[in-house]
Amino acid sequence: MKTQILKKKIVKIFHKYGLSKNHSSISxxxxxxxxxxxxxxxxxxxxxxxxxxxxxxxxxSKAKIKIKKISQSITHVDGNNSIGFVAADTAIKxxxxxxxxxxxxxxxxxxxxxxxxxxxxAEQAVKKKLMVMVFTNAPPAVAPHGALKSLFGTNxxxxxxxxxxxxxxxxxTSISMINRGKIRVAAREGGKxxxxxxxxxxxxxxxDPKKALEGVQLPIAGFRGSGLxxxxxxxxxxxxxxxxxxxxxxxxxxxxxxxxxxxxFFAMKPNLFVGNNFNKxxxxxxxxxxxxxxxxxxxxxxxPGQNKFNRYKNNLKxxxxxxxxxxxxxxxLLK
Amino acid sequence: MKTQILKKKIVKIFHKYGLSKNHSSISxxxxxxxxxxxxxxxxxxxxxxxxxxxxxxxxxSKAKIKIKKISQSITHVDGNNSIGFVAADTAIKxxxxxxxxxxxxxxxxxxxxxxxxxxxxAEQAVKKKLMVMVFTNAPPAVAPHGALKSLFGTNxxxxxxxxxxxxxxxxxTSISMINRGKIRVAAREGGKxxxxxxxxxxxxxxxDPKKALEGVQLPIAGFRGSGLxxxxxxxxxxxxxxxxxxxxxxxxxxxxxxxxxxxxFFAMKPNLFVGNNFNKxxxxxxxxxxxxxxxxxxxxxxxPGQNKFNRYKNNLKxxxxxxxxxxxxxxxLLK
Numbered sequence: 001m002k003t004q005i006l007k008k009k010i011v012k013i014f015h016k017y018g019l020s021k022n023h024s025s026i027s028x029x030x031x032x033x034x035x036x037x038x039x040x041x042x043x044x045x046x047x048x049x050x051x052x053x054x055x056x057x058x059x060x061s062k063a064k065i066k067i068k069k070i071s072q073s074i075t076h077v078d079g080n081n082s083i084g085f086v087a088a089d090t091a092i093k094x095x096x097x098x099x100x101x102x103x104x105x106x107x108x109x110x111x112x113x114x115x116x117x118x119x120x121x122a123e124q125a126v127k128k129k130l131m132v133m134v135f136t137n138a139p140p141a142v143a144p145h146g147a148l149k150s151l152f153g154t155n156x157x158x159x160x161x162x163x164x165x166x167x168x169x170x171x172x173t174s175i176s177m178i179n180r181g182k183i184r185v186a187a188r189e190g191g192k193x194x195x196x197x198x199x200x201x202x203x204x205x206x207x208d209p210k211k212a213l214e215g216v217q218l219p220i221a222g223f224r225g226s227g228l229x230x231x232x233x234x235x236x237x238x239x240x241x242x243x244x245x246x247x248x249x250x251x252x253x254x255x256x257x258x259x260x261x262x263x264x265f266f267a268m269k270p271n272l273f274v275g276n277n278f279n280k281x282x283x284x285x286x287x288x289x290x291x292x293x294x295x296x297x298x299x300x301x302x303x304p305g306q307n308k309f310n311r312y313k314n315n316l317k318x319x320x321x322x323x324x325x326x327x328x329x330x331x332x333l334l335k
Numbered sequence: 336m337k338t339q340i341l342k343k344k345i346v347k348i349f350h351k352y353g354l355s356k357n358h359s360s361i362s363x364x365x366x367x368x369x370x371x372x373x374x375x376x377x378x379x380x381x382x383x384x385x386x387x388x389x390x391x392x393x394x395x396s397k398a399k400i401k402i403k404k405i406s407q408s409i410t411h412v413d414g415n416n417s418i419g420f421v422a423a424d425t426a427i428k429x430x431x432x433x434x435x436x437x438x439x440x441x442x443x444x445x446x447x448x449x450x451x452x453x454x455x456x457a458e459q460a461v462k463k464k465l466m467v468m469v470f471t472n473a474p475p476a477v478a479p480h481g482a483l484k485s486l487f488g489t490n491x492x493x494x495x496x497x498x499x500x501x502x503x504x505x506x507x508t509s510i511s512m513i514n515r516g517k518i519r520v521a522a523r524e525g526g527k528x529x530x531x532x533x534x535x536x537x538x539x540x541x542x543d544p545k546k547a548l549e550g551v552q553l554p555i556a557g558f559r560g561s562g563l564x565x566x567x568x569x570x571x572x573x574x575x576x577x578x579x580x581x582x583x584x585x586x587x588x589x590x591x592x593x594x595x596x597x598x599x600f601f602a603m604k605p606n607l608f609v610g611n612n613f614n615k616x617x618x619x620x621x622x623x624x625x626x627x628x629x630x631x632x633x634x635x636x637x638x639p640g641q642n643k644f645n646r647y648k649n650n651l652k653x654x655x656x657x658x659x660x661x662x663x664x665x666x667x668l669l670k
Binding site (some may be wrong): 074234273 | 343366405406411441443445452494496506537538555558559560565566569572573574580581602607608613616617619623624627629630633636637638
């Protein structure tokens with residue numbers, strides 16, 4: 001389906017469910033971007049879920065987002081249980097403005113929901129020639145180090161910076177060893193999962209996907225990844241006024257209330273300390289690393305975001321492929 | 336040796352080598368703290384190296400640290416090739432002051448050197464009831480994902496926050512899978528190293544420590560850890576005006592010039608968005624996580640910094656154990 005046509009359909013659906021034209025458009029753009037960068041788990045596969053949550057009043061379709069200015073650099077956003085895209089879009093734009101004015105912009109968000117990809121918001125700041133860090137928490141997926149129950153979300157750490165070239169440096173890394181979706185696929189197909197990514201319900205390492213689904217997923221790098229996930233939960237939850245400590249609801253299965261996810265956006269002018277040399281410095285950094293001798297079979301050392309940018313560029317030329325299931329969702333939601 | 340006596344000796348040594356009494360005292364405190372928390376690789380074992388670097392004029396014993404105020408929140412520190420402890424100590428104190436005044440304090444440092452433990456500076460901010468992030472780069476130790484040569488340092492990610500209790504939350508995590516010292520010990524003792532921590536010189540995974548020493552160490556979590564290390568190199572090097580892209584010299588082996596390490600300190604008031612509720616919220620967060628069911632054999636789920644704090648407290652009651660080699664160093668340096 002052509003991107004323009006798909007966007008019109010999604011906007012029509014969200015508007016039908018009660019979102020304003022503007023909020024519908026912001027949400028449609030975020031979903032389509034996820035498809036274009038190949039992050040299908042954050043794209044159209046979630047459309048029905050968002051509509052279900054609106055229907056059941058756990059996403060507020062008429063959200064009035066409250067903006068509390070704390071200083072020229074610092075702002076607190078209350079999402080009023082809006083769809084996550086809209087609260088996050090509001091917040092990153094404020095972070096960008098604050099940083100343009102004062103050099104740094106710190107914006108915390110509470111009462112938000114799942115907002116898709118952190119990298120999508122980081123990219124907005126980088127396009128405005130800023131460096132940026134983005135943190136969000138998420139429903140329980142990963143067990144803290146030593147625990148036999150999931151509590152941390154996949155809690156991504158996201159960092160973006162201009163590179164002096166068209167392709168931004170966007171690191172957007174989950175702290176989970178494996179995506180739950182991948183374990184489900186392995187279970188269905190009778191395959192195995194890699195060592196060290198999950199424990200069974202007794203806390204023993206397992207490569208059996210069925211046992212892993214009954215057990216817990218592990219954070220990257222043991223106690224180190226567990227600590228990073230905990231940091232993200234504090235920065236995006238405890239600090240912002242959002243839910244934390246495992247209280248963010250699963251958007252697909254738990255309709256007992258809003259998610260109240262928290263996000264934290266921190267934007268900085270890259271030239272604060274090195275002035276106009278920043279571009280030269282970052283180009284030199286990337287060039288030097290790319291020139292290193294490579295492991296056999298590796299053609300190029302890629303910086304974070306390069307792959308995603310290339311997928312986006314390629315996909316932009318084509319129509320968006322839509323599976324039968326999702327086409328079915330679209331048609332039902334449009335009725 | 337009693338802590339007080341040891342401190343006097345170290346101050347005497349640094350002063351003899353040309354550091355002011357104040358700079359000597361700051362440096363001695365940092366080294367002794369490393370011993371007390373059990374981070375011996377950052378303690379007395381480095382004393383001779385610092386003195387050697389001063390002798391060879393690659394640490395500036397008479398450094399005049401320049402402080403450039405950019406705004407009420409933002410400051411740039413030029414360490415003038417001082418011993419790292421002093422530049423870092425200056426910077427964290429400014430970050431604390433800026434944050435106390437405006438809610439946030441961002442301080443970048445260039446022309447610094449190895450400063451010991453990031454957590455030591457994070458702790459200073461947490462003691463003043465602030466949240467804090469600390470980044471520093473370091474000499475090449477880890478290969479970027481896909482590369483067959485080390486370039487990134489162990490580039491720690493460090494985050495601290497008050498917890499509402501005496502024991503601060505201090506995450507101070509290297510992005511290297513293994514300490515080079517551990518590989519050296521295994522090579523000497525004919526042991527093996529774990530899978531997945533190093534490659535041989537041909538880029539093949541190895542558990543043979545000798546082959547690993549000829550090859551490269553790996554970052555945590557593959558491309559994810561490599562991306563995090565790259566982020567730290569940009570934040571603490573490219574952004575600050577410090578060295579980056581593998582140009583930080585090894586302090587033990589390369590006396591051809593100063594290290595010019597960069598650091599970045601970011602302090603925040605934890606009550607910016609949730610007011611007086613912060614303490615209640617962080618206590619609740621930690622309590623909820625500690626109460627999770629545990630893996631067999633795990634007595635308590637610890638938050639980052641708990642172990643270190645307990646070691647510190649225990650060691651504070653005792654005399655500091657000093658090995659023969661180090662005692663020998665001390666006596667020679669005192670002559």
